[in-house]
Amino acid sequence: MSKENTYILGTNKEELTRLEVQHKVWSSEAKRGWDLAKFKTGQTIVDLGCGPGYCTEELARIVGKTGKVIGVDRSDIFISHLNQIKQSTQLSIEARLSDFDTLLLDPDSLDGVYCRWALAWISNPKEILSKIKDALKPKGKMVIHEYFNFSTHQTNPERPALKKAIATAFKSFQDSDFEINVGSYLAQYFEELGMKVINIRLMPKLGTPGSMIWEWPKTWYQSYFPRLVSMGYLNNQDVEDAMKDIKELEMLSYATLCCPLMIEVIAEK
Numbered sequence: 001m002s003k004e005n006t007y008i009l010g011t012n013k014e015e016l017t018r019l020e021v022q023h024k025v026w027s028s029e030a031k032r033g034w035d036l037a038k039f040k041t042g043q044t045i046v047d048l049g050c051g052p053g054y055c056t057e058e059l060a061r062i063v064g065k066t067g068k069v070i071g072v073d074r075s076d077i078f079i080s081h082l083n084q085i086k087q088s089t090q091l092s093i094e095a096r097l098s099d100f101d102t103l104l105l106d107p108d109s110l111d112g113v114y115c116r117w118a119l120a121w122i123s124n125p126k127e128i129l130s131k132i133k134d135a136l137k138p139k140g141k142m143v144i145h146e147y148f149n150f151s152t153h154q155t156n157p158e159r160p161a162l163k164k165a166i167a168t169a170f171k172s173f174q175d176s177d178f179e180i181n182v183g184s185y186l187a188q189y190f191e192e193l194g195m196k197v198i199n200i201r202l203m204p205k206l207g208t209p210g211s212m213i214w215e216w217p218k219t220w221y222q223s224y225f226p227r228l229v230s231m232g233y234l235n236n237q238d239v240e241d242a243m244k245d246i247k248e249l250e251m252l253s254y255a256t257l258c259c260p261l262m263i264e265v266i267a268e269k
């Protein structure tokens with residue numbers, strides 16, 4: 001399955017690099033969630049929508065040789081990247097090329113599930129969570145990191161072209177059949193699925209010029225704004241002006257970039 005446009009942000013080399021920057025910014029939050037869920041040696045854990053496998057690798061170091069991490073993604077480029085990680089590290093990883101809709105997991109077989117930024121791109125997140133729940137052992141835990149409120153994404157001071165491009169990106173998500181702010185629904189979904197929410201926290205991030213946090217949205221602008229041109233939302237001049245705005249903001253020592261607000265929800269079966 002060689003679909004470049006496997007999800008709205010693509011799965012090409014540029015996206016692979018963007019996800020690496022993203023992982024550097026968010027890795028400590030992921031580890032905090034895994035600690036709270038008590039992920040440990042010997043467990044079997046699924047990394048749902050694992051992408052290139054940056055979290056899969058770290059989870060595999062936690063579960064060790066006696067455990068296993070199953071990284072699931074429908075992008076063959078990302079799954080082959082994960083297979084390379086598996087080969088070079090010899091960690092206990094199973095790289096599974098599958099869509100969530102057709103994913104087969106044995107009932108009561110998993111100790112834990114981690115999922116970051118995967119439910120925001122699908123139209124049936126609750127259905128998928130229900131299916132994953134069936135595969136969890138009793139007391140098994142899901143740690144989910146998703147957007148809570150994308151509209152918090154802004155710069156200070158504001159710049160008109162960049163503001164327009166960010167608002168247009170948000171509009172493109174709202175026009176789609178997925179819910180970008182899926183994180184705000186997770187507690188309700190878990191309640192309805194008969195799972196117990198054991199931890200919930202917001203994860204704000206504010207970038208300043210030159211910081212890794214600032215680079216995260218910037219790499220996303222580089223990849224997604226041109227897509228908005230091909231989707232007919234913006235023109236090339238809009239994108240050029242927005243990228244000029246971000247460059248100008250980088251000259252201001254006091255500029256800040258408020259990232260889209262994320263949430264962690266941990267639930268137990």
Ligand SMILES: C[S@@+](CC[C@H](N)C(=O)[O-])C[C@H]1O[C@@H](n2cnc3c(N)ncnc32)[C@H](O)[C@@H]1O
Binds near residue numbers: 006116
């Ligand atoms: C933003 S990336 C996040 C990757 C990874 N979780 C991380 O945090 O680095 C979203 C991933 O979900 C995968 N994805 C989206 N919809 C999917 C589906 N229906 N089935 C399987 N994978 C899916 C995409 O291919 C992509 O790799």
